[in-house]
Amino acid sequence: MSESLNAKIKSLAKKYSGEFISVRHHLHAHPELSYKEFETSKFIQQKLTEFNIPFEIKATTGVIGLIKGKNPDKRIIALRADMDALPITEENNIDYKSTNAGIMHACGHDVHTSCLLGAAKILNELKDEWEGTIKLIFQPGEEKNPGGASILIKEGVLKNPAPQGIFALHVHPGLEVGKLSFRSGMVMASADEIYITVKGKGGHAAAPQSAIDPILISSHLIISLQQIISRNNNPFNPSVLSVTSINGGFTTNVIPSEVKLMGTFRAMNEEWRFKAHELIIKQATELVQSMGGEIDIKIDVGYPFVLNDKRLNETAWKKGEEYVGKANVEETELRMGAEDFAYYSHQIPGCFFRIGAGNKAKGITSGVHTPTFNIDENAIEIGIGMMALLGAEAEVD
Numbered sequence: 001m002s003e004s005l006n007a008k009i010k011s012l013a014k015k016y017s018g019e020f021i022s023v024r025h026h027l028h029a030h031p032e033l034s035y036k037e038f039e040t041s042k043f044i045q046q047k048l049t050e051f052n053i054p055f056e057i058k059a060t061t062g063v064i065g066l067i068k069g070k071n072p073d074k075r076i077i078a079l080r081a082d083m084d085a086l087p088i089t090e091e092n093n094i095d096y097k098s099t100n101a102g103i104m105h106a107c108g109h110d111v112h113t114s115c116l117l118g119a120a121k122i123l124n125e126l127k128d129e130w131e132g133t134i135k136l137i138f139q140p141g142e143e144k145n146p147g148g149a150s151i152l153i154k155e156g157v158l159k160n161p162a163p164q165g166i167f168a169l170h171v172h173p174g175l176e177v178g179k180l181s182f183r184s185g186m187v188m189a190s191a192d193e194i195y196i197t198v199k200g201k202g203g204h205a206a207a208p209q210s211a212i213d214p215i216l217i218s219s220h221l222i223i224s225l226q227q228i229i230s231r232n233n234n235p236f237n238p239s240v241l242s243v244t245s246i247n248g249g250f251t252t253n254v255i256p257s258e259v260k261l262m263g264t265f266r267a268m269n270e271e272w273r274f275k276a277h278e279l280i281i282k283q284a285t286e287l288v289q290s291m292g293g294e295i296d297i298k299i300d301v302g303y304p305f306v307l308n309d310k311r312l313n314e315t316a317w318k319k320g321e322e323y324v325g326k327a328n329v330e331e332t333e334l335r336m337g338a339e340d341f342a343y344y345s346h347q348i349p350g351c352f353f354r355i356g357a358g359n360k361a362k363g364i365t366s367g368v369h370t371p372t373f374n375i376d377e378n379a380i381e382i383g384i385g386m387m388a389l390l391g392a393e394a395e396v397d
């Protein structure tokens with residue numbers, strides 16, 4: 001039965017791949033920013049209605065569908081896709097280029113949504129051939145704190161019915177199309193946002209003795225903050241602190257009165273994560289004050305680290321080998337990027353895996369969050385099939 005169902009899913013994924021490549025083109029051409037996915041949400045609702053899959057709305061734009069197979073209480077699996085885009089101006093010369101100025105699906109969420117819609121169609125069509133219930137989670141706001149996952153959890157997405165496990169895929173342009181990758185345990189970092197305002201005393205650039213220069217203070221601060229990592233953290237414990245923005249001043253002959261800094265802190269250890277927050281605040285405050293300035297500092301606590309459940313990961317890896325062949329499955333590398341799938345993975349067993357979307361021969365190599373990001377769309381057929389296979393056959397407690 002299992003081999004037969006696998007073959008049917010594979011056949012239907014191939015049959016419907018063109019349909020969901022077209023879905024991806026529509027979504028890619030009409031991207032929407034985090035928590036503003038109104039048209040995207042309507043489109044998903046329209047598709048689920050076409051497939052005769054019931055759904056409800058949570059977190060304003062989130063769409064939660066439900067498919068019941070045989071013995072619906074026997075196993076409950078959640079499949080999740082994110083659907084928001086990024087504030088990036090697309091540079092690809094393609095027919096389905098973004099039509100929304102300054103907004104682009106540069107992280108592949110259009111692909112994730114298309115794959116889950118395709119999987120939903122297949123699972124609903126084959127619902128007499130698998131056991132349990134599938135909860136479809138089309139999630140808003142993955143790219144922006146506090147993370148749509150955290151909002152959906154607060155609104156009860158992991159209840160009524162309560163999933164025993166959750167799966168999500170993510171396109172990876174660094175992995176060739178046709179391949180999958182999985183990793184057990186910790187797989188991605190926590191992510192916190194740092195906001196600092198350094199206040200000084202403005203004045204003429206030719207008379208620095210009469211000013212308190214926030215640009216000079218900020219330059220010392222940026223260098224000093226790097227020592228939080230290099231001299232307090234165990235070098236075998238991955239961690240990153242990056243100052244990514246500095247804004248102050250407007251002309252050559254004026255020392256400004258304040259400078260604003262922004263940055264990110266990443267960690268893979270919760271104890272170190274919050275100890276580092278204390279060190280950052282203490283060191284920044286004391287350094288700025290010692291140079292005569294004042295400081296406002298805020299650390300916006302973001303997503304925790306992504307934790308892949310061992311058993312769920314092993315199940316998904318095995319299903320991946322069945323679907324694309326053992327030679328095309330590998331271990332995902334540790335990454336300091338962050339994902340709000342982490343919130344689910346700290347509540348219930350989760351598995352977040354990668355699907356190859358790159359193609360060096362075709363020049364499809366641009367990374368996510370870049371204006372030239374794109375995928376080899378053969379990945380969509382694989383993504384549809386894998387999500388359907390996991391929904392139908394993944395083993396959970």
